[in-house]
Amino acid sequence: MNANATIGTNNTNDMNITGLNPTGNDLLQAISRGGLSALEVVAASGETFPPLKAAVVEALAIIRIVKNFKTNKKDWAAFSESLIEKIEEIIQATCQYNGQVLWTLQSNFENLKSILDYLKEDVIKIQRQNTWKRVANFKKDQEHIAGLKEKLQALPNFQASLRVGESSQEASAKRGVWKDPIMTKSNKNDISIERKNFGERPTAMRGVSEVNVLTQAHHFQINDSFFNSANTININDNREIEAKIADVVEQSNVEKWLQELKAPSHGRPNIFWLSGSPGSGKTTIASTVVADFDCFSGQFFFRRDEAELQDPDNLWRHIALDLSLGSHDLRKSIAQALEAQKANIRGLDISMQFEHLIAKPLQQVFGSSVKPLLIVVDALDECDSYEKLLPSLVSWSHLPKFLKLLITSRNYQKIQSRLRSVSVHHNLNTGHEVSTQTSDDLKKYFVEKISEVTGLPPNWPGPAKVSFLVRKAGGLFVWAKSAMDFILYNGGDPEERLNIISTDSGEGIDVVDSLYHQVISAALQGLRKSEKTGFKLVLGSIIIAKNPLRIKDLTELLGVKDAFLNSIIGQLSPILSISNTSYLHICHQSVADFLLDSGRSQDLWVDPQLYSLHFAGSCLKFMNTKLKFNFFGLKTSYILNKDIPELNDHIKSVKSTALDHASYFWASYLQKDCDKLLQLEVQAAVEKFLMVHLLHWLEIMSLMGTVNHTAQLLLLAANWSKVSK
Numbered sequence: 001m002n003a004n005a006t007i008g009t010n011n012t013n014d015m016n017i018t019g020l021n022p023t024g025n026d027l028l029q030a031i032s033r034g035g036l037s038a039l040e041v042v043a044a045s046g047e048t049f050p051p052l053k054a055a056v057v058e059a060l061a062i063i064r065i066v067k068n069f070k071t072n073k074k075d076w077a078a079f080s081e082s083l084i085e086k087i088e089e090i091i092q093a094t095c096q097y098n099g100q101v102l103w104t105l106q107s108n109f110e111n112l113k114s115i116l117d118y119l120k121e122d123v124i125k126i127q128r129q130n131t132w133k134r135v136a137n138f139k140k141d142q143e144h145i146a147g148l149k150e151k152l153q154a155l156p157n158f159q160a161s162l163r164v165g166e167s168s169q170e171a172s173a174k175r176g177v178w179k180d181p182i183m184t185k186s187n188k189n190d191i192s193i194e195r196k197n198f199g200e201r202p203t204a205m206r207g208v209s210e211v212n213v214l215t216q217a218h219h220f221q222i223n224d225s226f227f228n229s230a231n232t233i234n235i236n237d238n239r240e241i242e243a244k245i246a247d248v249v250e251q252s253n254v255e256k257w258l259q260e261l262k263a264p265s266h267g268r269p270n271i272f273w274l275s276g277s278p279g280s281g282k283t284t285i286a287s288t289v290v291a292d293f294d295c296f297s298g299q300f301f302f303r304r305d306e307a308e309l310q311d312p313d314n315l316w317r318h319i320a321l322d323l324s325l326g327s328h329d330l331r332k333s334i335a336q337a338l339e340a341q342k343a344n345i346r347g348l349d350i351s352m353q354f355e356h357l358i359a360k361p362l363q364q365v366f367g368s369s370v371k372p373l374l375i376v377v378d379a380l381d382e383c384d385s386y387e388k389l390l391p392s393l394v395s396w397s398h399l400p401k402f403l404k405l406l407i408t409s410r411n412y413q414k415i416q417s418r419l420r421s422v423s424v425h426h427n428l429n430t431g432h433e434v435s436t437q438t439s440d441d442l443k444k445y446f447v448e449k450i451s452e453v454t455g456l457p458p459n460w461p462g463p464a465k466v467s468f469l470v471r472k473a474g475g476l477f478v479w480a481k482s483a484m485d486f487i488l489y490n491g492g493d494p495e496e497r498l499n500i501i502s503t504d505s506g507e508g509i510d511v512v513d514s515l516y517h518q519v520i521s522a523a524l525q526g527l528r529k530s531e532k533t534g535f536k537l538v539l540g541s542i543i544i545a546k547n548p549l550r551i552k553d554l555t556e557l558l559g560v561k562d563a564f565l566n567s568i569i570g571q572l573s574p575i576l577s578i579s580n581t582s583y584l585h586i587c588h589q590s591v592a593d594f595l596l597d598s599g600r601s602q603d604l605w606v607d608p609q610l611y612s613l614h615f616a617g618s619c620l621k622f623m624n625t626k627l628k629f630n631f632f633g634l635k636t637s638y639i640l641n642k643d644i645p646e647l648n649d650h651i652k653s654v655k656s657t658a659l660d661h662a663s664y665f666w667a668s669y670l671q672k673d674c675d676k677l678l679q680l681e682v683q684a685a686v687e688k689f690l691m692v693h694l695l696h697w698l699e700i701m702s703l704m705g706t707v708n709h710t711a712q713l714l715l716l717a718a719n720w721s722k723v724s725k
Contacts, residue, residue: 036063036084042091051113052091058116059087065123075145082149083119114580122148254289257424258374258404270401271393273419275411276428281477282408285428286378289406298322299376302383304589307546307665310384312350316392319375320357333361354392362403372402380409382589390418397422442470442480449484453494461498468502478588479512485574486519497522513601516575516594520604523571534560536604538568540611541618542576543592546665548583553658557618609671613678616669619662620685626659627696632703641703651703663700664709667716672723679724686717 042048043056062083066076090112126144257272276282283301300318303309324331337356348356366373377393380386386409396405409415411427419425446469450456473480487497500518520539524532541558542549549557555565569576569584575591578584586592598605630637632651634644641647670682689697701707 035088038088038091039084055113055116056087056091058113058120059083062116062120062123065120065127069127072145079145079148118580119148254285254406254426258289258372269397269423270399270403271397271405271407271419271423273415273423273425274406274408274428275415275425276408277410277476281428283378284477286376286406286408289374289376298326298374299378301376301378302380304382304384304592305543305545305548305586307668310382312383312385312388313353315377315383315389316350316353316357320361323358323361327365329365330361333364337361350388351392351395354395359395359399362399366400366403372404374404374406376406376408378408379589380407380415381412387414390415394418394422439470442473442477443467445480446470446484449488453488456494461495465498465502472501476512478590479515482515482519482574482587486515486522489571489573492522512590513594516591517601517604519572519574523568531564534564535568536606537611537614538565539572539595540606541615542584542586543595543606544608544611544615544669545661546668547661548579548585549661550582550657551578551584552582553661554584556656556658557615557622557662559618559621609674610678612669613671613674613682616666616671617678617682617685619666619669620682620689622658623662623666623697624685624688624693626656627693627700629696629699631696631700647703659700660704663697663704664706667713667720670716670720672720683721683724686721690717 039056039060043053043060045053048056063080066080069076122144254272254274257268274282274285286299298319299322300315301309308314320334324334334357337360340356362373380389380393383389393405393407396403407419407423443466446466450460450466469480469483473483483501486492487494487501489497500522501515524535527535537558538554538560541554551562551565551569554560555562558565569578575587576584577587593600595601595604595606596608598607634647670686672679698707698710701710
């Protein structure tokens with residue numbers, strides 16, 4: 001570590017804003033020596049960037065706990081060294097950047113602390129085990145260490161994140177927009193694309209300028225709950241199921257297809273299309289393939305519960321930035337393409353975006369190479385108007401064979417008609433056609449999950465019941481996970497819950513619907529009528545929301561009590577997941593499909609128009625309560641946003657993600673032909689908003705960097721008002 005570096009600033013005139021005070025030479029010398037002492041110095045300093053300090057303190061707490069373990073000392077010491085090295089890398093990366101950049105990346109530091117919190121919880125659980133029990137299970141102890149080291153790999157690549165943040169802070173003042181590309185274990189230390197690097201990042205000013213051109217071409221906002229370094233691929237954290245799916249990957253021939261790097265003209269296509277029913281494990285297989293692929297790679301995962309991640313216009317622009325961050329040559333080529341279009345890539349249709357940002361740069365850079373590249377496009381069917389993407393996806397087939405594209409989707413006719421002839425196709429069978437290997441994997445999963453629960457009778461529930469669960473799952477991994485979460489819910493009766501599932505005789509999609517109905521019905525039991533109404537309002541809002549929300553956001557927007565909301569979320573844990581940054585997601589798109597289909601969900605139906613309009617009213621009511629003149633407490637309004645000193649500090653101190661969401665999406669939730677009384681109530685809220693708070697809202701949107709979105713929202717509101725009269 002450079003002894004002249006300071007944490008959080010590279011300007012001696014700004015060092016009192018944030019960072020380590022440079023006046024203490026002993027302090028800097030201690031940091032420069034690295035190791036555990038560097039972490040202790042950063043934790044002890046009163047001037048360390050606060051989010052960084054919180055993460056370092058958490059890391060030291062983990063190290064102290066591990067140090068006291070009496071068994072496997074050598075392995076635990078090695079784990080501690082790995083943790084120290086990782087945190088030291090983050091400290092070193094932070095030394096190079098000024099305070100303004102750091103504050104724009106505060107969410108990255110919060111994600112870091114969340115991961116460390118999980119690590120700490122794990123080591124505390126191990127610490128609480130009796131020593132004799134751990135000695136008797138030496139192998140299990142080593143498995144714990146291996147699992148912790150795997151989690152350690154999920155810690156963010158701050159060197160990359162900070163550089164991207166520095167170059168794009170003006171273009172994306174509201175959030176960190178892009179996630180880091182995938183880095184696999186075998187390539188993380190390489191420094192050239194020829195040696196399979198995906199970790200190279202721009203270091204020269206010219207490189208930073210090129211990334212700046214790229215990031216300025218992207219003005220859409222992406223919620224950091226999805227693109228955080230701890231959760232880039234496997235959104236729902238189904239690690240148990242991932243461990244059971246390796247054989248399924250092998251059976252699908254994906255790995256064999258990946259190894260065909262330079263096939264002759266009559267060889268197999270360079271596109272692999274993996275299709276299957278909802279919950280059959282497509283996303284998990286895709287994440288497993290990417291994690292095991294030790295070459296240059298990038299990915300885009302469509303999600304129907306996030307507005308930006310269902311927009312077909314975002315696919316190739318995101319992939320282009322992914323590629324540019326991994327290769328200097330690609331970055332240069334893509335930047336030149338953007339400059340030729342004056343960075344107005346949004347003005348091009350999707351096929352032209354693919355041609356300029358993907359096809360031509362790849363052919364220029366990889367034209368004479370035989371090194372493989374893998375791009376993954378997951379859940380194509382969750383893309384809004386996915387038909388617009390099909391021509392460009394087909395065009396990938398004209399690229400060299402070693403440039404691979406893996407696509408996953410449901411087996412829709414429109415997708416099949418375009419991709420079948422240009423791809424290797426594998427369908428994941430479910431129901432009666434499920435393979436023996438998949439059934440065996442599901443059986444192991446059920447047995448292992450049940451064995452983890454203390455207090456159950458020996459050998460419960462018995463081979464017959466386990467076989468029944470395997471048959472019910474029918475190859476659907478999402479059913480297996482949701483069923484286990486439901487049966488083994490903390491505070492419930494496993495026997496009674498297993499009997500509830502056993503009463504149903506459905507198959508295929510019916511068995512998934514039945515499970516979801518049972519989970520939600522069980523959560524509704526014992527609630528009063530008003531509580532059931534509140535319950536459905538919460539569930540409907542989670543399903544309808546354009547972007548995921550935190551628990552606190554729902555409390556503020558819906559006006560429900562924390563205790564009630566937490567109780568609902570706990571009961572719905574089999575179908576909901578909470579990210580490391582506390583954002584709520586449905587565990588699988590099939591949950592939303594079920595609830596939004598009145599024929600399938602029946603009495604649990606979430607009427608999309610009704611609940612969307614209700615949520616619009618909630619957003620407007622919240623804004624009408626919170627908005628005011630000079631919301632962020634700025635000293636003057638006579639200067640441009642970019643010239644306001646310490647603007648990020650002002651925003652950070654009063655920022656509300658609930659207000660953020662309401663301001664950006666309120667008009668998108670307005671629906672016609674709904675409950676007339678509710679419609680009148682929302683009309684009154686719209687009138688108050690426009691008459692009293694319009695300028696206050698414009699100020700918020702301006703400081704968020706999204707003022708260009710205001711015209712669209714006002715047009716939506718105007719059109720809604722006309723048809724609602």
